[in-house]
Amino acid sequence: xxxxxxxxxxxxxxxxxxxxxxxxxxxxxxxxxxxxxxxxxxxxxxxxxxxxxxxxxxxxxxxxxxxxxxxxxxxxxxxxxxxxxxxxxxxxxxx
Amino acid sequence: xxxxxxxxxxxxxxxxxxxxxxxxxxxxxxxxxxxxxxxxxxxxxxxxxxxxxxxxxxxxxxxxxxxxxxxxxxxxxxxxxxxxxxxxxxxxxxxxxxxxxxxxxxxxxxxxxxxxxxxxxxxxxxxxxxx
Numbered sequence: 001x002x003x004x005x006x007x008x009x010x011x012x013x014x015x016x017x018x019x020x021x022x023x024x025x026x027x028x029x030x031x032x033x034x035x036x037x038x039x040x041x042x043x044x045x046x047x048x049x050x051x052x053x054x055x056x057x058x059x060x061x062x063x064x065x066x067x068x069x070x071x072x073x074x075x076x077x078x079x080x081x082x083x084x085x086x087x088x089x090x091x092x093x094x095x
Numbered sequence: 096x097x098x099x100x101x102x103x104x105x106x107x108x109x110x111x112x113x114x115x116x117x118x119x120x121x122x123x124x125x126x127x128x129x130x131x132x133x134x135x136x137x138x139x140x141x142x143x144x145x146x147x148x149x150x151x152x153x154x155x156x157x158x159x160x161x162x163x164x165x166x167x168x169x170x171x172x173x174x175x176x177x178x179x180x181x182x183x184x185x186x187x188x189x190x191x192x193x194x195x196x197x198x199x200x201x202x203x204x205x206x207x208x209x210x211x212x213x214x215x216x217x218x219x220x221x222x223x224x225x226x
Contacts, residue, residue, distance in 0.1 A: 011110040015110045018114040019114060019117050025122070026121055026124060028125060029124050034130075035130055035188070036187060037134075037193055038193075042137075044137070044184070045137040048140050048141050048145055048173070051145055052144065052145045056110075058152060059106075067166065070166075071168060071172070074176070078179070078180060081184070089183075089187060
């Protein structure tokens with residue numbers, strides 16, 4: 001194992017740990033968030049962090065099957081954020 | 096061989112940059128003390144943080160996996176949708192008065208977020224009169 005491969009493995013592990021930590025911190029904000037906007041924002045951040053974790057998992061295992069997963073999570077996350085915000089703004093999702 | 100080593104170093108650099116930006120966004124989300132201020136930090140996670148992680152994946156798969164740029168789709172989707180969802184969350188904060196009080200508008204108007212939509216029968220009646 002060369003030095004470059006070793007450094008890349010360590011940076012993948014570092015990124016896993018940091019993004020997982022960020023997921024936990026966003027979860028804390030979901031729990032303690034004073035207003036509804038904070039909770040929606042924290043859930044949106046958790047979705048984005050989940051995309052990062054899926055991409056990192058694909059990078060760590062060397063496969064490319066996780067690309068579709070991250071694309072679907074990105075689309076679903078946007079739609080769910082807009083749905084939450086619409087529900088708070090109008091009291092109804094589809095008018 | 097040298098090219099592959101340079102790619103590995105670039106992938107490591109992108110991963111570390113993405114992890115640092117994600118950490119900065121999460122700390123900002125947790126530590127800031129106002130709803131509108133908290134909205135500012137996690138938008139960096141969407142653009143720089145996950146953008147760097149996806150760039151690392153593009154570089155790695157491009158050199159070692161046959162060269163595909165599928166991840167550009169995810170990156171473009173995130174870059175397009177992040178400002179839209181941030182705008183919606185800012186409107187939610189305005190709607191719930193979770194921010195500073197909004198300044199008064201000069202004319203006899205209402206902020207578009209707080210404005211109630213015109214009622215449906217009046218609107219249809221107006222359309223019928225116009226036609």
